[in-house]
Amino acid sequence: MTDPFLVALGERIRTLRGCQGHSRRSLAAAAGLSERHLANLELGTGNASVLVLQQVATALHCSLADLVDPAAPTSPHWAAIRTLLAQRSEADLQAARARLEALFAGRTGATERSLRIALIGLRGAGKSTLGQRLAQSLRLPFVELSRQIESVAGMAIDQIHALSGAAAYRRYERRALELTLQQFPSAVIATPGGIVSDETTFELLLRHCLTVWLRAEPEDHMSRVIAQGDLRPMAGNDEAMGDLRRILDARKPFYARADVTIDTSGRPADAAAAELLRAVATPGAAAT
Numbered sequence: 001m002t003d004p005f006l007v008a009l010g011e012r013i014r015t016l017r018g019c020q021g022h023s024r025r026s027l028a029a030a031a032g033l034s035e036r037h038l039a040n041l042e043l044g045t046g047n048a049s050v051l052v053l054q055q056v057a058t059a060l061h062c063s064l065a066d067l068v069d070p071a072a073p074t075s076p077h078w079a080a081i082r083t084l085l086a087q088r089s090e091a092d093l094q095a096a097r098a099r100l101e102a103l104f105a106g107r108t109g110a111t112e113r114s115l116r117i118a119l120i121g122l123r124g125a126g127k128s129t130l131g132q133r134l135a136q137s138l139r140l141p142f143v144e145l146s147r148q149i150e151s152v153a154g155m156a157i158d159q160i161h162a163l164s165g166a167a168a169y170r171r172y173e174r175r176a177l178e179l180t181l182q183q184f185p186s187a188v189i190a191t192p193g194g195i196v197s198d199e200t201t202f203e204l205l206l207r208h209c210l211t212v213w214l215r216a217e218p219e220d221h222m223s224r225v226i227a228q229g230d231l232r233p234m235a236g237n238d239e240a241m242g243d244l245r246r247i248l249d250a251r252k253p254f255y256a257r258a259d260v261t262i263d264t265s266g267r268p269a270d271a272a273a274a275e276l277l278r279a280v281a282t283p284g285a286a287a288t
Contacts, residue, residue, distance in 0.1 A: 007044035012067055014042045016060045030059035094256065115186040117280050118209035120195060120255055122248055124224035125214035126264045126272060127190040133273045134280065135188040143189045148176040174201040181208050196254035206257065210280060213258035214272075217265045218245045 017027050028038040032055055040046030041056070048056075050064075057064045061083075066072045085096060117134065119127040128144065135142035146157060153160050153172045160169045173195065180189060181204070189209065196202045205211060216224075222244060255261075260279045264272045 002044050003047075006047060009067060010042040010044040010046075012072075013038075013056060013060075016062060016066070017042075020060060022060075027056070027059055031055045090253065090256075097257070114210040114280060116181070116184065116189060116209040117187075118189045118191055118205050118211045119214055120191050120193075120205075120211055120258055121214040121216070122193040122221050122244075122251070124221035125193075125216050126224070126269065127214055129269055130214065130262075130264070130273050130276055131188050131190040133269075134276055137273075137277050138188065138280075141184055141187045143180055143184060143187050145173070145176055145180060145189055145191045145195070148180055149173050149192070152176045152179065170198045170201065174198065174204070177201055177204055193251075196251055202254065210260070211258040212260040212262060212276065212280065213255040214276075215255070215261055215263050215265075218248055220265045221248070 017024070022030070024038055024042070025035050028035040031038065031052075033052065037046060037048075037052075038056070041048055041052075053067055054064055057067050060066075085093065088096070117138075117140075119125075119131050121127060132142050134140075149160070149169075149172050150156055152175050153164075155163070157169070160172060173192065177195075180187070191205065195205065218241060222241060260276075262272060262276050262279065
């Protein structure tokens, strides 16, 4: 019996080949395969190695993921867009994404979103401390999204992870954000550090809030959490600082999508709070 995955893989190869005007013979030659081998792949009867699939992907000018992911687009326009974006700098990619979001995602301008101010960043960045000060200065409600998640789930954050796992936590997180946006037309919202890990939830936040990344050095994140009496980051983990650095490095590109970035390292809380207030009080300037 033919495996459904192999059948779908063959259909994707045929579709991509057709989009690019390849005959089976020309694609086989470009990929360094026999025409019969390629025919078997397209029919779903050939269980190719990863290296063979990479040869086919290279010949089709696509990624290996484009071949094996059934959700990957096959449009020639997508291929052209990918070519335009290839090898671009992080700044260019960020600018391109902002334009696409404005065109398709319905992300409103900074002035409209400034009624809700969301603080993002790792634990220990100062979201609670600076968020409470900002809310008091602006006379807005202050919302800890973590507390909202616990309310939705009916249990503590640690219990959610222990009993239901990360996927369930992400669902509670999204629901808590949706309810917060409905309940508070204006507020200062302190978000969990991992909110950027779920694309759908983070996009929801970006669309409806003026976002501020409270950035800090890894050592500051760690020392602040420990100073608050939370020793869990160090418990049973001699490589905690290395882990924290890797998490921060992985999340930086997502945090960097915020409208405003405030560096809190090596600064008194008063100075960081004053800068934060100035930035969000001028939404047009903050968005630049």
